[in-house]
Amino acid sequence: MTYLMVLGGLVLLFIGGEGLVRGSVSVARKLNISELVIGLTLVGFGTSVPELVTSLRAINEGAVGIAVGNVVGSNIANILLVLGIAALIHPIITNPRALMRDTSVMVIVTILLCGLIWFDLFSRLAGFMLMACLVAYVGFSLFADQTTGDEASVLHAEEAETVEANYGVIFGILMALAGLVGVVFGAKLLVDGGVTIAREFGISETVIGLSIVAVGTSLPELATSAIAAFRGKADVALGNIIGSNIFNILGILGVTALVHPFSVRSVPVGDVTTNAVTSGAGTSLISLGDMSALILSVGLMVLFAITGRLIARWEGAVLLFGYALYMGLTFNLIPVPAIL
Incomplete structure (x- = not known):
């Protein structure tokens, strides 16, 4: 039954996320909102709604490991798994000038995320600052893209063009609302099932968040990127991943900390290690290895995307191998001494 809950949650998150994005984009087009604005906001950030709802659900249940692990794991999966698959489908021709601003951010x-985790600073003030940074980033990007019309603005507009959604306003609204409902119920099933599996098999909730939950909430990015790659516009997939990773950190953790400040340090209670929802002293739920994997994945993406102006299929294979290696280490399937 637990596995059916997790599977059902994954399916609802995927279908709901797709419906939410397509419905929202359709309504925006009927309101004559430019493809540039749609690509930068609804598409770039809309695919991260499953992560947002899942993290909020997890923090409400006291499962901090799932909430934070979901964000860290999703960002790793977006680069190593999603981008790796997209590059295997079609080599990604990159434009360093178009990617420079968003990649730098x-x-x-x-x-910044690694610093917040290291010093355990997820207070309501930190949440407010993260959200303020997100608003400033979106505002500056819209202003810069609309005034300069450079390569970055073209890339953001192309992100919107990959979404086929031309429905009526009423149908679009209904689709978006139905998608949101699906995401909410999917997040509930996924979090409840993930917590149950963690307790039954003695796996930490953080590992579940970094793996099953992270991959599940990254399915919309995977679908969008795969479709773009099949159409020969894999560079759009790269732009979508970058925007999603930015929103995951600033938006999801910002909203989560604003709604419910939390600690990423575990608190031992008898023989059980629980999560600290408000405060605590103990070992970090996100290990140094997890943060290293996140930084290395970003480094690989930047290296592949900017140096050769092309992410080749073999580089996509390297990214996928890196994700398989990370999952093996996360679940202790690969002995660390052998790697070292």
Whole structure:
């Protein structure tokens, strides 16, 4: 039954996320909102709604490991898994000038996330600051893209064009609302099932968040990127991943900390290690290895995307191998001494 809950949650998150994005994009087009704005906001950030709802659900249940692991794991999966698959489908021709601004922001906020985890600073003030940074980033990006019309603006507009959604306003609204309902119920099933599996098999909730939950909430990004790659527009997939990773850190953790401040340190209670929802002292739920994997994945993406102006199929295979290696280490399937 538990596995059916998790599977049902994954399916609802995927279908609901797709419906939410397509319905929202359709309504935006009927309201004559530009493809540039749609690509930068609804598409770039809309695919991260499953992560947002799942993290909020997890923090409400006291499962901090799932909430934070979902964000860290999703960002790793977006690069190593989603981008790797997209590059295997079709080599990604990159434009460093178009990617420079958003990539720089992603690198900065990734370092910021590691700092917040290291010093355990997920207070309501930190949440407010993260949200303020997100608003500033979106505002500056819209202003810069609309005034300069450079390569970055073209990339953001192409992100919107990959979404086929031309329904009526009423149908679009109904689709978006139905998608949101699906995401909410999917998040509930996924979190409840993940917590149950963690307790039954003695696996930490953080591992479940970094793996099953993270992959499940990254399915919309995977679908969008795969479709773009099949159409020969894999560079759009790269832009979508960068935008999603930025929103995951600034938006999801920002909203989560605003709604419910939390601690990423575990608190031993007898023989059981629980999560600290408000405060606590203990070992970090997100290990140094997890943060290293996040930083290395970002580094690989930047290296592959900017140096050769092309992410080749073999580089996509390297990314996928890196994700398989990370999952093996996460579940203790690969002995660390042998790697070292």
